[in-house]
Amino acid sequence: MRGAARLAVLLWALVLVSLGAKAEAPLEGRILFRSDLAPESTLRIELGEWAEKERAAVTALFAVLDENVPGVLARAGAAGAISLYRTAGPSPQHPAAAWARRRHEASVIFRDDFFRSGRPNRLGVDYSNWLFVHEVVHLADPVGQIARSREWRALVETRIARVKERLAARGLTVREAMFSYLDAPALEEGLPSVYAALSLHEALSEYAAAYLFGADFAFPEEIAEFLQERLFSAPSPAEITIATAYRKASRLNREGDAAGAEAVLGAALAQVPDFAMGYYLRGYVRLALQDYAGADRDWEEALRLIPESDGRERDDVETARAYLRERLSEGERAEPGR
Numbered sequence: 583m584r585g586a587a588r589l590a591v592l593l594w595a596l597v598l599v600s601l602g603a604k605a606e607a608p609l610e611g612r613i614l615f616r617s618d619l620a621p622e623s624t625l626r627i628e629l630g631e632w633a634e635k636e637r638a639a640v641t642a643l644f645a646v647l648d649e650n651v652p653g654v655l656a657r658a659g660a661a662g663a664i665s666l667y668r669t670a671g672p673s674p675q676h677p678a679a680a681w682a683r684r685r686h687e688a689s690v691i692f693r694d695d696f697f698r699s700g701r702p703n704r705l706g707v708d709y710s711n712w713l714f715v716h717e718v719v720h721l722a723d724p725v726g727q728i729a730r731s732r733e734w735r736a737l738v739e740t741r742i743a744r745v746k747e748r749l750a751a752r753g754l755t756v757r758e759a760m761f762s763y764l765d766a767p768a769l770e771e772g773l774p775s776v777y778a779a780l781s782l783h784e785a786l787s788e789y790a791a792a793y794l795f796g797a798d799f800a801f802p803e804e805i806a807e808f809l810q811e812r813l814f815s816a817p818s819p820a821e822i823t824i825a826t827a828y829r830k831a832s833r834l835n836r837e838g839d840a841a842g843a844e845a846v847l848g849a850a851l852a853q854v855p856d857f858a859m860g861y862y863l864r865g866y867v868r869l870a871l872q873d874y875a876g877a878d879r880d881w882e883e884a885l886r887l888i889p890e891s892d893g894r895e896r897d898d899v900e901t902a903r904a905y906l907r908e909r910l911s912e913g914e915r916a917e918p919g920r
């Protein structure tokens with residue numbers, strides 16, 4: 583189906599056709615245009631109102647995804663409807679035209695400039711269309727289980743390492759190359775963009791967008807097969823379990839029901855033992871329950887499962903463990919005679 587080169591054309595064609603049309607019924611209940619934050623949201627942004635033609639454009643984009651890669655939408659909405667937010671105006675702290683929140687809620691946040699089309703990216707695809715697919719793919723892997731899988735790592739880690747080496751030889755980091763649109767070294771290593779070299783997660787989103795748009799890029803066959811099997815086809819019951827469990831447990835924990843959160847995560851981990859973010863979150867839940875040994879064990883397991891390239895999550899866990907150690911040693915000092 584990679585002959586979907588026509589998809590690029592199709593996307594905006596549909597958007598134009600739909601300008602006057604009503605929202606498509608098959609998506610009802612799966613996407614929600616919100617003018618206030620969802621109850622589970624942890625976002626702090628100022629929201630604006632959706633224009634009717636913007637709703638129509640976004641609905642049309644989702645309809646195209648649903649038609650062509652139903653697994654992406656099924657995963658993104660596995661734990662509940664996808665919240666769609668329109669920012670009140672340009673948000674300087676978020677330079678992208680759209681960005682996604684996952685894990686705690688599934689949402690895509692759209693900014694003014696998303697709706698200005700006709701800006702092709704380096705592969706000749708409309709920037710907004712590309713970004714839309716990229717962000718929804720992040721939602722489809724909410725806790726990073728696909729991007730952290732052994733199979734995905736085997737497919738892309740070496741490519742990413744080679745791109746980094748090539749950039750380092752020129753005195754550049756991936757981010758620096760990104761900001762100067764230096765995609766050539768990535769393309770030569772079989773990555774669709776330099777952005778894909780940022781992380782396993784960004785690579786998943788970038789490859790999915792490149793696959794769909796059939797852009798002028800030599801798509802590695804083994805990666806196409808992986809995407810078809812693991813992302814574009816229907817999600818497994820285990821995938822739905824962990825996406826739902828993470829969201830439910832983080833909400834319970836925020837509401838002060840740490841015991842409830844622990845039970846939800848325990849059940850999910852019994853079913854999916856390599857659920858890295860399950861250990862990550864349960865560590866915090868057990869900290870709240872003052873089960874310090876349990877928290878430490880969970881974070882140790884999380885560190886075993888979360889790859890080196892996931893710096894942010896690993897830093898969170900390292901910081902939390904350091905805090906735990908400090909509290910434990912303070913506790914010992916505060917109880918003399920033991």
Ligand SMILES: [Zn+2]
Nearest residue numbers: 716720784787
């Ligand atoms: Zn991304």
